[in-house]
Amino acid sequence: MHSVVLIKQVPDTTEVRMDPKTGTLIRTGVPSIVNPYDVHALEEALALRDKYGGRVTVVTMGPPQAKEALRKCISFGADEAILLTDRAFAGSDTLSTSYILTQAVKKISEQHPVDLVLAGKQAIDGDTAQVGPGVATRLGFEQLTYVVKVEGVDLEKKEITVHRLLEEGREVIKTKLPALLTVVKEANSIRYGSLPHVMRAVRYDPPGWNQAFIGGDLTKMGLKGSPTNVKRIFPPPTRAPGEIIPGGKEDPAAAAALLVDKLTARGAVGGKGAAQ
Amino acid sequence: MSGNERFDCIVVGAGPAGTAAALTLARAGVKVVLFERGEFPGAKNVMGGVLYSKTLNKLVPGFWKEAPLERPVIEQNLWMLSSDSVAKVGYRSPRFVPGHAAEGGVPDEGPANAFTVLRAKFDRWFAQKAVDAGALLITETAVEDLLWENGKVVGVQTGRDDGKVYADAVIVTAGLHALNSLIPKMADGRLGIKPEHVALAVKQIIALPKEKIEDRFNLPAGMGATIELVGASTSGLTGISFIYTNADSISIGAGAMLSDYVKSGKHPYDVIEDFKAHPAIKPLIAGGEVKEYLGHLIPEGGYNAVPKLYGDGFMVAGDSAMLVNSVHREGSNLAMESGRLAAETFIKAKERKDYSARSFAAYRDALDKSFVLKDLRKYRGIQHYLDSHPQIFLSYPEMVSEAAFRFLNVDEAPKAEHEKMMVQAVTNRRSMMGLLSDLWAGWRATR
Numbered sequence: 001m002h003s004v005v006l007i008k009q010v011p012d013t014t015e016v017r018m019d020p021k022t023g024t025l026i027r028t029g030v031p032s033i034v035n036p037y038d039v040h041a042l043e044e045a046l047a048l049r050d051k052y053g054g055r056v057t058v059v060t061m062g063p064p065q066a067k068e069a070l071r072k073c074i075s076f077g078a079d080e081a082i083l084l085t086d087r088a089f090a091g092s093d094t095l096s097t098s099y100i101l102t103q104a105v106k107k108i109s110e111q112h113p114v115d116l117v118l119a120g121k122q123a124i125d126g127d128t129a130q131v132g133p134g135v136a137t138r139l140g141f142e143q144l145t146y147v148v149k150v151e152g153v154d155l156e157k158k159e160i161t162v163h164r165l166l167e168e169g170r171e172v173i174k175t176k177l178p179a180l181l182t183v184v185k186e187a188n189s190i191r192y193g194s195l196p197h198v199m200r201a202v203r204y205d206p207p208g209w210n211q212a213f214i215g216g217d218l219t220k221m222g223l224k225g226s227p228t229n230v231k232r233i234f235p236p237p238t239r240a241p242g243e244i245i246p247g248g249k250e251d252p253a254a255a256a257a258l259l260v261d262k263l264t265a266r267g268a269v270g271g272k273g274a275a276q
Numbered sequence: 277m278s279g280n281e282r283f284d285c286i287v288v289g290a291g292p293a294g295t296a297a298a299l300t301l302a303r304a305g306v307k308v309v310l311f312e313r314g315e316f317p318g319a320k321n322v323m324g325g326v327l328y329s330k331t332l333n334k335l336v337p338g339f340w341k342e343a344p345l346e347r348p349v350i351e352q353n354l355w356m357l358s359s360d361s362v363a364k365v366g367y368r369s370p371r372f373v374p375g376h377a378a379e380g381g382v383p384d385e386g387p388a389n390a391f392t393v394l395r396a397k398f399d400r401w402f403a404q405k406a407v408d409a410g411a412l413l414i415t416e417t418a419v420e421d422l423l424w425e426n427g428k429v430v431g432v433q434t435g436r437d438d439g440k441v442y443a444d445a446v447i448v449t450a451g452l453h454a455l456n457s458l459i460p461k462m463a464d465g466r467l468g469i470k471p472e473h474v475a476l477a478v479k480q481i482i483a484l485p486k487e488k489i490e491d492r493f494n495l496p497a498g499m500g501a502t503i504e505l506v507g508a509s510t511s512g513l514t515g516i517s518f519i520y521t522n523a524d525s526i527s528i529g530a531g532a533m534l535s536d537y538v539k540s541g542k543h544p545y546d547v548i549e550d551f552k553a554h555p556a557i558k559p560l561i562a563g564g565e566v567k568e569y570l571g572h573l574i575p576e577g578g579y580n581a582v583p584k585l586y587g588d589g590f591m592v593a594g595d596s597a598m599l600v601n602s603v604h605r606e607g608s609n610l611a612m613e614s615g616r617l618a619a620e621t622f623i624k625a626k627e628r629k630d631y632s633a634r635s636f637a638a639y640r641d642a643l644d645k646s647f648v649l650k651d652l653r654k655y656r657g658i659q660h661y662l663d664s665h666p667q668i669f670l671s672y673p674e675m676v677s678e679a680a681f682r683f684l685n686v687d688e689a690p691k692a693e694h695e696k697m698m699v700q701a702v703t704n705r706r707s708m709m710g711l712l713s714d715l716w717a718g719w720r721a722t723r
């Protein structure tokens with residue numbers, strides 16, 4: 001069983017502040033971390049390897065500093081971690097990023113056929129949740145988003161059963177491999193890497209793959225391949241605080257009556273069929 | 277599994293002592309691993325802090341041109357606080373900051389005698405020097421125990437799975453905390469932390485714009501000042517407080533003996549808040565935002581509390597060995613020097629392939645000859661002296677304040693009267709004989 005995990009290095013948003021004038025994130029001096037959802041995707045891949053054997057390959061596209069994020073993944077126990085880095089990749093939006101990552105997964109498959117691709121639910125710096133599904137579509141893999149649990153893999157039949165976390169509940173679903181999963185935080189808790197893995201990570205130099213190596217159509221990469229145009233970035237409007245009906249302690253009956261009046265006026269309770 | 281790679285030497289803790297040791301070892305081609313429990317070196321380190329150049333410059337010549345330093349210290353002050361007043365003495369000299377006095381940029385000449393630093397930045401930079409020299413730095417990994425075989429330390433047990441690592445020797449530089457965890461097992465009874473041997477220091481970093489700092493402390497651009505305070509700065513506990521200027525923040529803190537905290541039931545948070553509210557201190561920090569709040573223990577046992585410094589397969593350096601000179605608030609330089617000397621001892625032992633206590637005894641000799649133990653020996657009586665003369669910290673500052681007020685207050689009383697009142701202000705609180713005996717004992721304690 002060979003899993004490929006797609007990860008992204010992001011600024012640690014717990015330490016990021018917003019520039020009130022431009023609405024953009026102030027990134028200078030902010031430490032970088034592995035996108036938190038991606039770490040859960042990695043953990044899921046490692047747990048599958050623990051159970052079914054095989055290997056785990058991690059991939060990221062980014063500048064040379066992203067090697068630090070890849071080393072972190074090695075310290076948890078990934079077998080290999082690849083950096084996609086090239087001038088031609090710079091300025092990629094989600095469309096172009098998913099194209100480049102797809103090329104990379106195909107390249108990885110040439111050596112070790114890929115059974116499963118995992119990614120985080122979304123990246124905390126962009127929140128688009130588009131890259132995982134984009135890669136699945138291009139690869140022609142089944143895609144399962146919001147995975148909260150992998151029930152099991154049938155290696156003979158090449159099938160995987162997962163639980164998806166949906167707003168109305170959980171969905172248990174089985175699909176054919178190869179597949180792509182995007183993983184939510186609730187899926188697992190992250191392991192504390194063993195000492196041999198940590199020691200390997202410190203000395204690990206991630207192989208760097210460039211455009212020439214992974215091939216593909218140059219016009220679909222980087223700025224050229226990125227139709228997205230960011231017009232404006234702004235924080236969501238702050239929500240008005242809810243109304244508090246006072247006097248609940250002293251005169252609960254009056255407060256309750258007032259509440260019912262207000263709700264009825266909004267049509268939230270009562271109405272046509274309600275008993276008077 | 278015990279299949280982990282073997283090392284020549286393991287260093288536990290990447291503070292000034294551990295990094296100095298690992299750097300020295302790596303440069304000599306020793307295969308060394310440096311374990312640090314923090315997310316990165318410095319992540320958990322608390323220091324005032326004033327960093328003295330001489331010791332560091334031996335390890336990284338020209339360090340001041342590249343290290344993350346805050347300000348070269350041009351002025352040092354001692355303030356005595358009474359409940360509402362302050363008496364000040366200070367010394368400013370361009371001789372402390374050769375080259376820096378010519379404004380702007382980093383001088384080739386130097387270094388300044390001391391710099392203020394923020395340890396989270398400094399330790400990280402320093403540890404990178406050891407890594408560049410070839411040391412393997414493993415962070416987020418705590419050493420939980422030493423591994424023993426036949427009465428000899430042969431490696432460490434880390435907190436990770438498959439976490440044993442073996443080496444010819446271990447240098448323990450894990451700070452004071454190791455005295456309670458790692459060291460009791462390697463030593464001879466008189467160990468473990470005693471409340472009368474440690475101070476509890478709390479510190480805040482308060483952000484302020486550069487210009488405000490330079491205005492309030494009357495500093496030339498880019499230069500720094502230190503203030504040590506005694507008296508009402510520690511809410512009646514035996515201790516010392518400090519204020520140091522960083523590039524765009526102020527380190528402010530108060531340290532008092534743990535035993536005093538225990539006796540008084542006071543809370544460290546209240547002590548530092550009271551200190552900050554003192555009328556002489558408040559204007560210095562007004563408008564600043566508290567960025568960090570940190571607490572830490574400082575070994576203050578002095579010479580008499582220094583534990584066993586070596587044994588079969590191990591050496592101990594820095595705070596782990598209680599090597600702190602509390603009289604001169606020096607610790608990081610003693611840590612670096614002791615770490616370096618332990619490493620040099622190891623390098624010689626490696627030539628002989630002898631890692632026994634007999635071989636490592638040379639470390640103690642080297643420390644004895646260095647400023648580290650020479651200085652601690654000089655002040656060996658100070659702890660006892662301060663314990664038995666609490667008036668030095670408590671009533672003397674009030675006395676000085678009272679005397680100064682009576683001398684300087686203009687009220688048309690004849691000056692001869694003033695002088696008499698001044699003497700009275702002192703002798704009301706302590707008899708002439710008492711004063712003389714305090715001075716005599718103090719002089720003796722530092723001989």
Ligand SMILES: Cc1cc2nc3c(=O)[nH]c(=O)nc-3n(C[C@H](O)[C@H](O)[C@H](O)COP(=O)(O)OP(=O)(O)OC[C@H]3O[C@@H](n4cnc5c(N)ncnc54)[C@H](O)[C@@H]3O)c2cc1C
Nearest residue numbers: 289291292293313324325326419450451594595607608611
């Ligand atoms: C508030 C305050 C102000 C001070 N001011 C000054 C000053 O102005 N000037 C000065 O020179 N000195 C000052 N000192 C003293 C100085 O900070 C210390 O003497 C110095 O840091 C000692 O260095 P060290 O390397 O021995 O220990 P530390 O700096 O304590 O470093 C020990 C390292 O070991 C790590 N560690 C601990 N346990 C383990 C473990 N089990 N496994 C792995 N790693 C571990 C820690 O995370 C840490 O990084 C001050 C101290 C305090 C608390």
